[in-house]
Amino acid sequence: xxxxxxxxxxxxxxxxxxxxxxxxxxxxxxxxxxxxxxxxxxxxxxxxxxxxxxxxxxxxxxxxxxxxxxxxxxxxxxxxxxxxxxxxxxxxxxxxxxxxxxxxxxxxxxxxxxxxxxxxxxxxxxxxxxxxxxxxxxxxxxxxxxxxxxxxxxxxxxxxxxxxxxxxxxxxxxxxxxxxxxxxxxxxxxxxxxxxxxxxxxxxxxxxxxxxxxxxxxxxxxxxxxxxxxxxxxxxxxxxxxxxxxxxxxxxxxxxxxxxxxxxxxxxxxxxxxxxxxxxxxxxxxxxxxxxxxxxxxxxxxxxxxxxxxxxxxxxxxxxxxxxxxxxxxxxxxxxxxxxxxxxxxxxxxxxxxxxxxxxxxxxxxxxxxxxxxxxxxxxxxxxxxxxxxxxxxxxxxxxxxxxxxxxxxxxxxxxxxxxxxxxxxxxxxxxxxxxxxxxxxxxxxxxxxxxxxxxxxxxxxxxxxxxxxxxxxxxxxxxxxxxxxxxxxxxxxxxxxxxxxxxxxxxxxxxxxxxxxxxxxxxxxxxxxxxxxxxxxxxxxxxxxxxxxxxxxxxxxxxxxxxxxxxx
Numbered sequence: 001x002x003x004x005x006x007x008x009x010x011x012x013x014x015x016x017x018x019x020x021x022x023x024x025x026x027x028x029x030x031x032x033x034x035x036x037x038x039x040x041x042x043x044x045x046x047x048x049x050x051x052x053x054x055x056x057x058x059x060x061x062x063x064x065x066x067x068x069x070x071x072x073x074x075x076x077x078x079x080x081x082x083x084x085x086x087x088x089x090x091x092x093x094x095x096x097x098x099x100x101x102x103x104x105x106x107x108x109x110x111x112x113x114x115x116x117x118x119x120x121x122x123x124x125x126x127x128x129x130x131x132x133x134x135x136x137x138x139x140x141x142x143x144x145x146x147x148x149x150x151x152x153x154x155x156x157x158x159x160x161x162x163x164x165x166x167x168x169x170x171x172x173x174x175x176x177x178x179x180x181x182x183x184x185x186x187x188x189x190x191x192x193x194x195x196x197x198x199x200x201x202x203x204x205x206x207x208x209x210x211x212x213x214x215x216x217x218x219x220x221x222x223x224x225x226x227x228x229x230x231x232x233x234x235x236x237x238x239x240x241x242x243x244x245x246x247x248x249x250x251x252x253x254x255x256x257x258x259x260x261x262x263x264x265x266x267x268x269x270x271x272x273x274x275x276x277x278x279x280x281x282x283x284x285x286x287x288x289x290x291x292x293x294x295x296x297x298x299x300x301x302x303x304x305x306x307x308x309x310x311x312x313x314x315x316x317x318x319x320x321x322x323x324x325x326x327x328x329x330x331x332x333x334x335x336x337x338x339x340x341x342x343x344x345x346x347x348x349x350x351x352x353x354x355x356x357x358x359x360x361x362x363x364x365x366x367x368x369x370x371x372x373x374x375x376x377x378x379x380x381x382x383x384x385x386x387x388x389x390x391x392x393x394x395x396x397x398x399x400x401x402x403x404x405x406x407x408x409x410x411x412x413x414x415x416x417x418x419x420x421x422x423x424x425x426x427x428x429x430x431x432x433x434x435x436x437x438x439x440x441x442x443x444x445x446x447x448x449x450x451x452x453x454x455x456x457x458x459x460x461x462x463x464x465x466x467x468x469x470x471x472x473x474x475x476x477x478x479x480x481x482x483x484x485x486x487x488x489x490x491x492x493x494x495x496x497x498x499x500x501x502x503x504x505x506x507x508x509x510x511x512x513x514x515x516x517x518x519x520x521x522x523x524x525x526x527x528x529x530x531x532x533x534x535x536x537x538x539x540x541x542x543x544x545x546x547x548x549x550x551x552x553x554x555x556x557x558x559x560x561x562x563x564x565x566x567x568x569x
Contacts, residue, residue, distance in 0.1 A: 001027030018078050022070070029086035032065055036211065038087060040066040040118075040183050043211045045092075045160065047114050047186040053196035056097045057162075057188055059114065064090040064158045064183075066118035073120075075154060090118040090158040098160070102194045103167035109191040110167040111175040113205065115182040116160045122151035162188070175205070183209050204243070212242040226254040233259055233292065234266040235275060238300075243271040251302040252312075261292030268300065268309050277308040390432065401434035480506045480545065484568050493565040495556035501546040501569075508568035509552065512541040515560035525550040539563065 002023040004016050044062025068088045070081040103110045127149050129139035142148040165176040170191055178184045184205035188197060204210075231237040240253060247270070267275035278300075292298075292311075299312040390401045401422055422438035423431050484507075493499070493511075501507050511522075521528040522544050532540045540560075546552045 015077055018076050022075065022078065025088075026070065026086055029088060032089065033087040036065055036087065038067055039209065040064065041209045041211050042116060042183065042185065045114075045116065045185050047188065047202050049197050049199060049202070050097065053198055055101065055190070055195065055197060056099050057114070057197055057202065059096050059098060059160050061092050061095060062116075062158065063092070064116055064118050066090070068118060068120070071120070073122075088118055088120075088156050090156045092158045092160070096160060098162045100162055100164075100188055100190050100197065102190045103192050105167060106192050107169055108167045109170040109173045109189055111165040111173050112188045112190065113163045113165065113176050113178060113184050114160065114186040114188065115163055115178045115184050116158050117179075117182040119157045119159050121155045121157040122153070123155050124152045125149040126152060128152070160185075183207075206245070208245065210242060210245070212244060226256070229255050229257045229259075229268065231259070231269075233262040234264065236266065236268040236278065238268055238270045240271060244273070245271075247273055247276070247302050249302060249304055253300050254297065255300045256295065256297045257292050258294060260294045266292070270302075270309075276302075278311065279308050280311050399434060399436070399438075401432050401438075403432045480508060481568065484508075486566050486568050488564070489567050490562060490565045493554075493562060495554050495560065495562060498551050498553045500551050501548055506548060507546050508543065509546060510541070510543040510564075510566045510568075511554050512539065512563040512565075513554075513560040514539050514563045522552070522554055524552045 002019075004020050004023070006012065006016055042062060042064045044060055046060040046062075047057050048060070050056045050058055065087055067085045070084050070086055071078065072082055073080050098114065100112050127142045127147055129141065130143055130145070132138055132140045132145070142150070161182075163176050163179060163182075165174055167173060173189070175184075175187050185208050187203050187205050189201050189203075190197065194201075227238055227240050229236045229238050236257070236259075238253060238255060244251065253270070261278075266278040268278045269275040300309050301312055302308075303310050390403060422434050422436075424433070424435060424437045495513075521530045521532070522542060523529070524544055524546055529544055531544065532542045541563075544552070
């Protein structure tokens with residue numbers, strides 16, 4: 001900010017003090033506009049009934065911040081400055097009472113708008129003592145001893161007023177618009193014959209520009225962002241304080257739900273702005289049973305202004321003992337998500353919808369399961385079931401399987417893998433069906449779809465195929481060495497020939513050669529690996545890992561021949 005400079009022994013000027021005040025005002029104005037913006041905002045000014053109640057209301061102290069000229073008129077010796085606009089602060093330190101009258105027509109009511117505006121006010125006019133050069137011991141009263149009173153303060157003031165609307169039949173009366181330069185704060189409704197104004201007659205003006213900034217203490221305690229949801233499902237309410245005046249895209253609140261949600265459409269109404277859908281994901285407006293539980297805490301974000309409110313972290317997280325392994329008890333499919341287990345967990349799929357008889361394809365097909373006519377899954381006649389697609393890791397090869405969730409099935413590490421065989425003729429809902437009977441096979445849940453049985457235990461129209469997923473989906477459970485064996489491929493390998501890892505998992509290659517190696521290296525996907533290790537004076541050995549799909553070659557260099565070639569695959 002700008003500062004005045006004065007010197008010892010120099011004659012002080014009134015402009016030194018005036019400019020000091022002006023510089024401080026401008027500095028605070030610029031700081032205020034950085035924090036609050038340049039639109040008019042207010043703080044305080046709560047409107048309440050008098051005690052005892054009457055046809056007056058009390059307006060509490062408050063502040064207004066509004067853009068105005070630096071000085072609309074001369075500031076003592078400083079000229080007016082209407083060229084530059086700054087954010088000015090108006091302050092009211094005392095409560096004030098406003099009198100409102102009831103309409104004179106029976107059955108009529110009138111709305112009063114309590115409004116406020118900023119004003120510069122020159123106040124405290126007194127006759128100031130001036131220096132009398134002819135007789136310094138007797139000062140003049142006013143300039144030139146004319147006795148004229150002069151203003152001694154320029155205040156940033158707030159003018160609060162009540163603007164009456166047009167009286168009309170009760171229920172049809174309208175609130176007047178704020179006067180030019182004013183902002184609306186509250187609306188007070190007074191009916192014919194009314195002699196007392198009570199709290200129920202007072203409401204906040206819809207466009208009131210109250211400051212909605214939390215204090216530092218509120219930020220530290222999350223008092224300005226964490227709130228308890230009122231109401232009960234399916235209609236929740238939320239009352240943040242300070243209140244928001246409109247829904248805005250990406251507004252976020254931390255919400256604790258006192259009451260559990262219901263299955264289906266649920267809504268939330270923030271500060272009385274209107275009920276909007278409460279969703280667990282964008283594709284659907286319904287909540288699945290168990291998603292919102294009593295006492296659950298979740299961030300809720302407004303999406304697309306007032307389109308809907310999205311639960312950002314609605315699901316409790318359970319630790320998984322093994323990646324990709326978790327329990328599924330009963331399950332439901334909605335939109336493009338499968339909700340399963342307890343506590344409830346949602347698995348989202350890439351397909352836009354999961355429809356009857358159409359499997360959810362997750363990635364490139366690596367296998368398919370043709371379901372024979374009459375295959376049984378043990379459900380009740382005519383009921384729609386949720387069928388989950390599993391991709392099995394059968395010794396490194398992807399093999400699809402399906403299981404019906406309607407009867408409940410444990411797909412945990414100690415459930416399916418250790419104790420439940422995978423059947424090629426499933427007859428119960430909790431038995432996994434695949435083309436081949438398997439046991440102790442690692443798997444991943446890859447998708448789900450609906451299907452309806454015509455008769456108990458028989459699919460009405462079995463899908464032609466249940467499509468599996470590409471090998472990349474198994475990266476967590478396909479570490480090298482797991483379910484792999486050493487294979488002697490010496491007879492089928494030659495030096496200088498390029499081979500490919502056609503499996504979906506990394507393989508480990510060991511090669512030994514006889515003879516003298518000169519400058520040869522292994523080459524994997526075009527990358528040279530100089531890792532020959534001398535075995536004897538006339539023999540060398542080496543090993544390397546080949547990623548899925550990668551090429552590999554052992555060049556012929558020097559007078560060498562293959563001693564042995566083993567691959568772990």
